[in-house]
Each structure stands twice: as C-alpha cells, then as structure tokens.
Amino acid sequence: MLPEDSKSQMSEVKRVLVADDSETVTTVLVTALELAGYEVETAHNGVEAYEMGVSGRYDLVILDQLMPGMLGLEIIDRWQEEGHQIQTIMLSGVDDERTVVNSLESGAVDFIRKPFRLPELLARVRQRLPG
Amino acid sequence: MNAPTIGLIAVVIVFVVDIVLLLGLVVLKAFHRRRTERHELRRAAYVATLSRHLASNEQSDRIDEAAADDDAFIDAVIDLRNVVSGREIETLTGLVDGLGLVKRQEAKLRRRFPLGQRLRAAVSLAEIGDETTAPVLIEHISDREAEIRIQCARGLGRMQNTAGIDAILERLGIEDPWVRVRFADTLIGFGAKATWPLAAYIRVNLGHDENRGVIEAIRVLGTIGDREIGPILSGVLRVASDPEVQLAAIEALGFVGGPMAIPPLDHALRSSDWRLRAKAASALGHIGDPSVNRALAARLKDENWWVRRNSAAALGSLPGGDQVLLATMRSPEQPARDAAAETLADIGTLTAARQRDEAGVATEEDILLLEYVIAGDRILV
Amino acid sequence: MIHDILAWAGYATLVYFILMQLYMIGLGLRSGAVMRRIHHLNRFGRVSEMLSSYTSPPVTIVIPAYNEAAGIVASVRSMSIVGYPRFEIVVINDGSSDETLEELVEAFNLEQVRVPYRADIPTAPVRAIYRGRGTVDITVIDKENGGRADALNAGINAARYPYALCTDADVILDANCLVGAMRRVVEDRERTVAVGGNIRPLNGSRVQLGHLIRAEVPKRLVPRMQVLEYLRTFLATRPAWSQMEALPLISGAFGVWKRSAVVAVGGFTIGHMGEDMDLTMRMHRYHIDNKIPYRIVYEPSAVIWTEVPETLRVLKRQRIRWHRGLMTAVKDFLPMTFNPKYGRLGMITWAAMFLFEFLAPIIEIVGWITIPTALALGALNTTTLFVLLALAFGFGLFNSLVALLLDESYGHFNSKADTARLIVMALIENFGMRQITVAWRIRALIGGKITRAWGNMERKGVANLGVEG
Numbered sequence: 001m002l003p004e005d006s007k008s009q010m011s012e013v014k015r016v017l018v019a020d021d022s023e024t025v026t027t028v029l030v031t032a033l034e035l036a037g038y039e040v041e042t043a044h045n046g047v048e049a050y051e052m053g054v055s056g057r058y059d060l061v062i063l064d065q066l067m068p069g070m071l072g073l074e075i076i077d078r079w080q081e082e083g084h085q086i087q088t089i090m091l092s093g094v095d096d097e098r099t100v101v102n103s104l105e106s107g108a109v110d111f112i113r114k115p116f117r118l119p120e121l122l123a124r125v126r127q128r129l130p131g
Numbered sequence: 132m133n134a135p136t137i138g139l140i141a142v143v144i145v146f147v148v149d150i151v152l153l154l155g156l157v158v159l160k161a162f163h164r165r166r167t168e169r170h171e172l173r174r175a176a177y178v179a180t181l182s183r184h185l186a187s188n189e190q191s192d193r194i195d196e197a198a199a200d201d202d203a204f205i206d207a208v209i210d211l212r213n214v215v216s217g218r219e220i221e222t223l224t225g226l227v228d229g230l231g232l233v234k235r236q237e238a239k240l241r242r243r244f245p246l247g248q249r250l251r252a253a254v255s256l257a258e259i260g261d262e263t264t265a266p267v268l269i270e271h272i273s274d275r276e277a278e279i280r281i282q283c284a285r286g287l288g289r290m291q292n293t294a295g296i297d298a299i300l301e302r303l304g305i306e307d308p309w310v311r312v313r314f315a316d317t318l319i320g321f322g323a324k325a326t327w328p329l330a331a332y333i334r335v336n337l338g339h340d341e342n343r344g345v346i347e348a349i350r351v352l353g354t355i356g357d358r359e360i361g362p363i364l365s366g367v368l369r370v371a372s373d374p375e376v377q378l379a380a381i382e383a384l385g386f387v388g389g390p391m392a393i394p395p396l397d398h399a400l401r402s403s404d405w406r407l408r409a410k411a412a413s414a415l416g417h418i419g420d421p422s423v424n425r426a427l428a429a430r431l432k433d434e435n436w437w438v439r440r441n442s443a444a445a446l447g448s449l450p451g452g453d454q455v456l457l458a459t460m461r462s463p464e465q466p467a468r469d470a471a472a473e474t475l476a477d478i479g480t481l482t483a484a485r486q487r488d489e490a491g492v493a494t495e496e497d498i499l500l501l502e503y504v505i506a507g508d509r510i511l512v
Numbered sequence: 513m514i515h516d517i518l519a520w521a522g523y524a525t526l527v528y529f530i531l532m533q534l535y536m537i538g539l540g541l542r543s544g545a546v547m548r549r550i551h552h553l554n555r556f557g558r559v560s561e562m563l564s565s566y567t568s569p570p571v572t573i574v575i576p577a578y579n580e581a582a583g584i585v586a587s588v589r590s591m592s593i594v595g596y597p598r599f600e601i602v603v604i605n606d607g608s609s610d611e612t613l614e615e616l617v618e619a620f621n622l623e624q625v626r627v628p629y630r631a632d633i634p635t636a637p638v639r640a641i642y643r644g645r646g647t648v649d650i651t652v653i654d655k656e657n658g659g660r661a662d663a664l665n666a667g668i669n670a671a672r673y674p675y676a677l678c679t680d681a682d683v684i685l686d687a688n689c690l691v692g693a694m695r696r697v698v699e700d701r702e703r704t705v706a707v708g709g710n711i712r713p714l715n716g717s718r719v720q721l722g723h724l725i726r727a728e729v730p731k732r733l734v735p736r737m738q739v740l741e742y743l744r745t746f747l748a749t750r751p752a753w754s755q756m757e758a759l760p761l762i763s764g765a766f767g768v769w770k771r772s773a774v775v776a777v778g779g780f781t782i783g784h785m786g787e788d789m790d791l792t793m794r795m796h797r798y799h800i801d802n803k804i805p806y807r808i809v810y811e812p813s814a815v816i817w818t819e820v821p822e823t824l825r826v827l828k829r830q831r832i833r834w835h836r837g838l839m840t841a842v843k844d845f846l847p848m849t850f851n852p853k854y855g856r857l858g859m860i861t862w863a864a865m866f867l868f869e870f871l872a873p874i875i876e877i878v879g880w881i882t883i884p885t886a887l888a889l890g891a892l893n894t895t896t897l898f899v900l901l902a903l904a905f906g907f908g909l910f911n912s913l914v915a916l917l918l919d920e921s922y923g924h925f926n927s928k929a930d931t932a933r934l935i936v937m938a939l940i941e942n943f944g945m946r947q948i949t950v951a952w953r954i955r956a957l958i959g960g961k962i963t964r965a966w967g968n969m970e971r972k973g974v975a976n977l978g979v980e981g
Contacts (some may be wrong), residue, residue: 008483019627022210022214023175024178024207024210024211025214027175027178027179027725028178028182028185028186028211028215029163030182030183030213031179031182031183031186032185032186035183035187036186045720045721046721047721049424066593067593068587068590068593068721068722068723069589069721069722071589071592071593071721073646073647074646074647087459094500104296109163114213114214114216115213115215115216116214116215116216117216117218117219118215118217118219119217119218119219120217123799126313128320134896135893135896135899138895138896138900139895139897139899141899141903142899142903142906143903144905145902145903145907145910146902147905148909148910149906149909149913151937152910152913152914153913153916153918156913156916156917156920156935157931157935159917159920159928160920160925161931162932163920163923163926164926164927164928167923167926181845239931246552247551247552250552252819284840307699308698308699308700308701309695309698309699312698355877398710400830432728436628436630438900439628466628468626469626469627469628470628470868472625472627473625473626473627473628474666475626476623476626477643481623481625482623484643500918502623503626504626505624506626508742
C-alpha cells in the first residue's frame with residue numbers, strides 16, 4: 001500500500017498556501033508558483049491563514065510574519081500546540097529583528113527575508129516539496 | 132444704503148460662497164471616487180503583468196507606452212521593488228527603461244511646480260532611477276522642499292553613488308533636524324564607502340555649528356560599524372567637550388567594538404555625568420568582552436536609575452554576566468536587586484528558574500530569585 | 513425701555529454667534545494652509561518608507577484598561593503591528609473586576625517579574641508586574657483601581673522609553689500614526705513635549721480583526737453628527753491652534769508625551785473629568801512660568817479611530833462630563849485667560865475656549881429667552897433678525913464645508929451615499945443638534961451626579977465591531 005501511496009503523492013499536484021496581507025506579495029508568489037506547476041491559494045490575514053492551514057489541504061504554507069489578526073510566529077506556535085504538522089516557510093521583513101531572533105531560537109522555522117529572490121524562494125519550495 | 136440692506140447683501144454673498152463650496156465638494160468627491168477606483172484596478176493589473184515578466188523569461192505581455200506617465204504603474208513598480216530582489220530588480224529596471232520612464236520623471240522634478248507631481252517624481256526617481264539620474268538628484272539635494280531633498284538623498288543612497296556622499300555631507304550641519312536624520316539614514320545605506328568621508332567631515336567640523344552635523348556623523352559611523360574607525364572615535368571622545376558629542380562617540384564605540392574601544396569606555400563609566408556612565412554601560416554590553424564585568428557590577432549600585440539598568444542589561448548579554456546578576460540577588464541594596472531581577476527575566480533565567488522549581492529541582496539561587504520576584508509586599512505606592 | 517434691552521440682548525446673542533463663527537472661519541483658513549503639507553504626504557501613502565529604526569526615538573504605548581476582557585487581547589495585537597521600528601506596549605490593568613489580566617497573561621504568555629519600577633508619580637498601589645518574552649514587547653501593570661488618570665500615571669512610571677503614547681484600549685491605530693507623531697518630535701527634539709493626534713469616529717466603518725478596512729459614514733444621525741463635528745475640530749481647528757503654538761487640548765485617545773515633562777508637572781490629575789485638557793494646560797503653564805523653551809503640537813497625519821456614542825443617552829453623559837471638565841479647567845486656569853504672559857494661548861485660544869465654549873450655554877439661554885420675547889413684543893426688526901440668523905447659519909455651513917474639503921486629502925467617504933449623508937448633515941445640524949448640546953451644557957453647569965463614564969460605555973471590543981446600521 002505504501003509504495004502506491006507515495007507514488008501517487010509524487011505525481012499529485014502540490015498545493016501551496018500563500019498568506020500575506022499585501023496584495024503585491026501574493027500576486028507575485030501566486031504567479032511564480034503557478035508557473036512552476038503548483039496549485040496556489042491565498043489568505044490575507046492571520047486568522048484566515050491559521051484556519052486554512054488547519055484544514056490540512058496544503059502541502060506547504062508560505063506565511064508572512066506581520067499580518068492583522070495573528071502574527072506568523074503565533075500561528076506556527078498554535079499549529080504546533082494543536083499537533084498539526086504543517087510545513088511552513090516564513091517571510092519576514094528586514095526590520096523584524098525580534099522575529100528573526102525568536103525564530104532562530106525556536107529553531108523550527110525556515111524563513112526568508114523580504115525582499116526575496118524569486119529563484120531562491122522557488123528553490124526552497126522545491127526542496128520542501130520533492131516530486 | 133442702510134444697515135439692513137448691507138446685511139442682506141452680506142447674507143447673499145455668504146450663501147453664494149457656500150453654494151460654490153458645496154458644488155466644489157461634490158465635484159471633488161466624484162473625481163476622487165473615479166480616480167481611486169481606476170488607479171487601484173490599473174495598479175493591480177500592472178502588478179499582475181509585471182509578476183508574469185518576473186516569473187518567466189518569455190515576453191508574455193507588452194506594457195503599454197502610456198504606462199510611463201501612469202502613477203499606478205510607478206506605484207506597482209515601487210511595490211514590487213520592495214518585495215523582490217536580485218535579478219528581478221534588473222528585469223524591472225529593464226522594463227522601466229524601455230518605457231523612458233526615468234527621463235519623464237526627471238523632467239517633472241525639474242519643473243518648479245506643482246509640488247505634488249514634483250514630490251511624486253522625486254519618490255519615483257529615488258526608487259527606480261538609474262545611474263544617469265544621479266546628477267539630477269544631486270542638483271536637487273538643496274531643493275527648497277524638504278521632502279524632495281530627502282527623496283533625492285534616498286535615491287543616491289540606493290544607487291550607491293559616491294558623489295552623493297559629499298553632496299549630503301555638505302548639507303548635514305545646516306539642515307533641518309528631520310531632514311538631517313533622514314540624510315543620516317541614507318549615509319548609513321552607503322556603508323563602508325561613507326566611512327572615511329565621514330571621518331574627514333568630523334575632523335573638519337568638530338566644534339562648529341553646535342556640532343549638529345558632527346553628532347549625526349558620529350552616529351552614522353557607529354551604525355555602519357567599521358572597526359577601523361575605532362581609533363578616530365576614541366580620539367573624538369578624548370578631545371570633545373560637548374557632552375552630546377561624547378555621548379554619540381560612546382554609543383558609536385559600542386557598536387564599532389574592538390579591544391581599543393574598551394579603555395575609553397571604561398573611563399567614561401566613571402564619569403561624573405550620569406548620561407555618559409549610562410551610555411558607556413550599554414556600549415560595553417554591545418562589545419561583548421567580559422573583562423568589564425567587574426566594572427559593570429560596581430555600577431549596579433550607582434545612584435542613577437539608568438546607569439543601574441543599563442549595567443544590568445549589559446551584564447545580561449556578556450559571558451558570565453548572568454552569574455554576576457544572580458550573585459547580586461544577595462545584595463542588601465534593593466535598587467541593585469531590582470535591576471538584576473529585570474535583566475534575569477529578560478534573558479530567560481527567571482523562566483528557567485520557574486521551570487526548575489516546578490520540576491522540583493530548584494537551586495538555592497533560583498529560590499532566592501523567585502522569592503524576590505513574587506515578594507508579598509506591594510511593589511510601590 | 514424693556515423693549516430696548518430685550519432687543520439689544522437678542523441682537524447681542526446673535527452677534528456673539530457670528531463672532532464665534534468668524535473665529536472658526538479664521539482658524540479654518542489657517543488650518544487649510546497648514547494642511548497643504550499633509551495633503552501631499554497623505555495622497556502619497558508612502559509614509560512607511562520615511563522612517564528607519566536608526567532615527568526613530570523609541571516610544572512606550574500606554575494603554576489603561578478597566579474591564580476590557582472582551583477586546584483587550586485583540587486590541588493589543590492590532591496595536592502591536594503599528595508601523596514603527598522601536599516601541600513597547602504597557603497595559604495597565606486598573607483593578608478590573610473581570611478577566612482582563614488573565615486574558616492578557618494567557619494570550620501573550622506573560623510571567624510575573626520584578627523590575628526597577630520608578631514611582632515618579634504617586635499612584636494607587638501596584639500589585640504585580642508581568643512581562644512576556646514573545647514577539648510582542650508587552651508589560652502589564654496590575655494595580656488597584658484608581659481611574660483612568662491614575663492608570664496612565666502608572667503607565668508613565670513603568671515606561672522605559674523617553675516618549676509615551678497615551679491612548680485607550682478601544683482605539684484602532686492607523687499604521688502610520690506613530691511615524692507622523694514622532695516626526696514632529698524629531699523636528700525639534702529639545703522643545704517638543706507633546707504631540708496630539710487626529711481622532712476619527714469608527715462607527716459605521718468596516719473593521720476586521722482590529723483593522724479598518726473601509727471608513728464609512730454612519731447611518732444613524734447621532735454618530736454621523738459627530739463625524740462632522742470631529743472633522744471640524746481635528747481638521748479645521750487644531751492645525752491652526754498648533755501652528756499658533758497655542759494648542760489648549762490634546763485628546764486622550766492619542767497623545768504622545770515626553771515622559772520627563774509629564775513627571776515634572778506631576779502627571780495626569782486624578783478625578784478630573786477632563787484630564788487631557790488639564791494636563792495640556794498645566795504643561796503650558798509650567799513651561800511658560802519657568803521660562804523653559806517648549807512646544808506642544810498637533811499632527812493631522814497621526815490618525816486613530818475610536819467608537820463614539822451611538823445614542824443620545826450615552827452622548828449626553830459624555831458631553832456633560834466634557835463640559836464639567838471644561839468648567840474645572842476654566843476655574844483652574846482663570847489667571848491665564850486674557851493674560852498676555854501666556855501669549856496666544858492666553859489671549860486667543862484659551863480666551864476663545866472661555867468665551868465660546870464655556871460661556872456659550874449661558875449666552876445661548878439668554879438668546880432663547882430674549883429673542884422670542886422681543887419678537888412677541890415687536891421689539892425686533894425682522895429683517896435684522898433674519899440677517900443675523902442667516903449669517904450665523906451661513907458661516908456655520910461654511911465651516912462644515914471647509915472641514916469636509918480639508919478631509920479630501922485623506923481620501924475617505926467618496927461614495928455617493930457618504931457624500932450625500934455628509935452634506936445633508938452639514939445643512940441640518942444647525943437645527944436641533946446644537947440646541948440639544950446646549951441643554952446638556954446647562955445641565956452640566958447646574959451640577960448633580962453623573963455616573964462615571966470611564967469604563968461604562970458599552971464596549972463591543974475592537975475585534976468584534978462589524979458593519980453597523
């Protein structure tokens with residue numbers, strides 16, 4: 001059963017959730033990710049991001065730190081507390097010193113600083129979603 | 132003509148004015164309504180188009196010539212430039228150049244009015260101008276409008292145009308305070324390139340114009356953090372008599388670091404001016420050399436609140452400093468214990484102590500700290 | 513003889529109102545000139561690029577909280593992402609009887625700590641201090657109840673930074689408000705001791721998760737009248753006062769204060785109905801008396817949104833409280849009124865407060881008595897009466913239209929519905945609303961107990977506000 005499952009997983013289209021309150025960021029990411037062959041959905045605030053992540057429909061979540069409703073790190077903390085295994089890449093702005101320090105301390109978060117290089121971001125995504 | 136007639140004429144005038152204002156308001160609102168809606172739609176469309184260009188190398192959509200004069204397009208470009216970096220910026224620049232956008236914005240900046248358009252042009256050039264824009268920006272560093280001066284400096288900083296450094300330094304001492312700090316921001320952006328011009332500027336201007344430019348220049352040097360500048364800063368600290376200059380130099384030395392920085396800071400730690408002591412304590416914390424732990428520990432008993440607090444915070448970030456702070460919890464002086472307790476909470480020692488306490492493995496020091504924190508007496512009235 | 517007295521009293525009343533409107537017109541035009549700079553910055557919307565962590569002085573956001581369990585966490589969360597590089601949040605739990613403290617401790621993972629708390633201003637006893645080590649730099653002071661002024665004083669005591677933004681728990685901060693306010697500080701670091709902000713009624717607007725999505729004009733008349741009123745105050749009055757360096761009042765919902773200056777004058781006055789006006793005036797007096805160079809300014813781009821009373825009942829309580837505060841202030845600062853030692857504050861703006869705000873109800877009552885009587889006795893020339901009334905109305909309308917035009921630089925209220933609502937309001941507010949306000953002010957003068965409004969207004973909590981009817 002397992003080999004069949006993993007085979008089907010490998011040929012299935014991966015779904016990515018992009019969560020950022022800036023429409024520019026979501027447009028860029030959606031465009032780039034769709035062109036790279038992923039299925040993309042968006043969330044525009046912290047609460048939306050949290051709830052959509054919990055639904056389990058996504059193989060990867062790209063999460064902005066500063067969003068109305070809930071901060072990125074808080075969302076990740078809550079997911080962990082509630083036992084959801086959700087792959088995340090966090091986007092943080094350059095001035096977010098405290099975020100960077102905290103996320104480094106917790107060690108569990110992969111993050112990319114804004115402004116980002118698209119190829120680098122896509123490479124990270126591919127790394128997390130093999131196949 | 133009698134009084135009531137004058138009165139009636141006045142009434143008519145007032146009402147006519149009112150009606151004009153009312154109509155003007157209605158027209159203005161309708162105009163803004165249409166303009167905003169359209170602007171937003173175009174901006175979103177441009178962002179989508181540009182994103183497609185960035186995501187793939189195919190020339191998918193052509194961008195209309197009209198975009199060069201469209202504020203929505205400029206907004207879209209500026210937004211994207213703050214989101215992506217690296218090769219994507221070059222792609223964006225290429226697209227922008229193809230439209231001759233930069234030249235048009237330069238022309239707008241050169242005009243004398245209207246202010247709104249000139250300001251927009253300045254911001255656009257600051258964000259997306261190329262090297263050929265530098266002369267225009269340098270020309271307008273002394274524009275009569277403060278915001279335009281600021282944007283020109285920003286642009287030069289983004290382009291890393293070194294001629295801009297001199298242009299900005301020339302104005303540093305005479306500028307308005309708000310513009311001056313924004314210029315300083317830009318100089319920081321230049322990084323190491325600005326180090327020696329700044330040092331030269333300080334040497335020449337120390338003691339002039341109430342040191343306004345000099346203080347800002349010192350702060351910039353500290354933020355850039357080039358260690359080679361340490362001896363110069365120590366020198367400034369030694370010869371300056373203006374306490375504001377001394378404070379700036381102390382802070383900068385803390386960021387720049389290096390073993391040469393410690394002796395003058397140690398000396399400042401014993402100054403009669405509490406501000407210098409407090410700044411020196413912070414600076415020593417930044418440098419990270421534990422040889423100063425003893426000296427900082429002595430400052431925990433300083434008469435001044437800031438000195439105590441900064442010394443504790445510094446110890447919190449130095450190797451072995453947390454031991455010093457824990458030891459301070461046995462001190463008979465409450466101010467010292469308060470300062471130490473705050474830092475111990477900030478660096479997580481308090482949390483760890485609580486966790487050990489809950490697990491039943493609290494040490495004597497943990498208990499001392501916890502008891503102090505949860506002291507039954509009210510804190511202060 | 514009686515005829516003459518009545519007639520003159522009647523005319524005088526109307527002339528008084530024309531003078532008041534002319535003063536407002538003067539302020540309005542002057543404010544217009546000041547707002548030009550704001551106009552460009554606002555239309556730009558790129559203020560956030562205009563500040564960096566290096567240059568900005570750090571700020572403590574002080575939030576007094578009494579029984580705010582419903583919305584305090586959401587409120588602090590939304591304030592924590594205000595666009596400003598370095599700031600801390602200090603919430604003061606003023607002896608709440610509900611779970612305000614518990615909500616905060618749980619949401620932000622706070623632990624009890626001991627810090628070198630400087631009791632520079634005496635307050636009710638502080639029970640404990642809590643801090644978090646998470647993403648939000650938040651300190652919570654748990655203290656015994658003492659009222660809003662007392663809570664603010666405790667917040668100022670606990671502030672670690674040189675500037676304190678005193679605000680309220682149910683306020684929504686615009687992303688750029690701190691940048692705008694602190695810019696005024698940086699412009700003149702040594703002298704600036706306080707910066708006032710621009711308050712806008714939140715009612716009727718679309719809010720989501722503690723953030724304003726879209727501003728809309730409220731459908732109900734009571735809050736709608738206040739929208740216009742606030743526009744007149746914050747766009748057409750305060751900029752002029754600020755430019756004259758004679759700002760008599762900084763609103764409690766948004767005031768950035770230099771900590772050392774607040775401590776020097778002894779903090780907010782406890783039990784005062786208008787503690788913000790009181791502190792502002794005391795700041796002026798202290799600095800002028802002691803010949804310390806200073807300035808108190810108002811920043812139109814420092815925008816915040818707050819709930820205003822939806823019903824006449826709640827509005828009445830608020831206005832009576834305000835007028836009581838004004839009465840106390842008039843008494844306390846009487847020596848400054850018309851006193852040239854206090855410059856334009858004493859001779860113009862505070863004098864105008866006294867004449868046109870404080871005395872207004874009394875004069876208005878005189879008018880309400882004498883004019884109908886004089887009319888009945890045939891003592892008034894109807895043409896003159898008509899002219900005076902028409903001028904008063906015309907000038908009042910002018911002021912409202914100026915305020916609405918100045919509001920254009922903010923870009924709100926552009927829909928046809930909103931435009932219509934505002935214009936209709938401008939036309940009808942002179943018939944009815946003014947008169948009711950006068951009645952309340954008379955009530956305030958007469959005395960008697962009013963329930964303390966601090967904490968009594970029904971709080972919906974910032975996160976739970978939706979589209980209102």
